Amino acid sequence: MLAFNRLHIDPGNGFPAVDYRIENGFVESRTLETDATNRSTLAIEKQWQRLTPEQLTSRLMADTVLFHWLRRRMGIYRLVRACNQDSSSLNNPALESSSRASA
Secondary structure, three states: OOHHHEEEEOOOOOOOEEEEEEEOOEEEEEEEEOOOOOOOOOOEEOOOEEOOHHHHHHHHHOOOHHHHHHHHHHOHHHHHHHHOOOHHHHHOHHHHHHHHHHO
């Protein structure tokens, strides 16, 4: 995977860092937790989770760094479409591939 399809956000205030990536046209995230007792150990990487349209919308409405990064990487039209997908298209690969073909 190309590095420009990933964004790493580390708040630096004791909260875990979050990685975002664009995978097959979807936005995914995972948290990176460090062992609080031993900061020198590697971060524990959780599994990637696909953001739902609602989760994506709430993150973008806050006008965050994530929004600006996604707008540059995906384009505004694909980003709006990702926020407006219904759950049936998320679970149906045929619908998703047909919507990609029309884009």
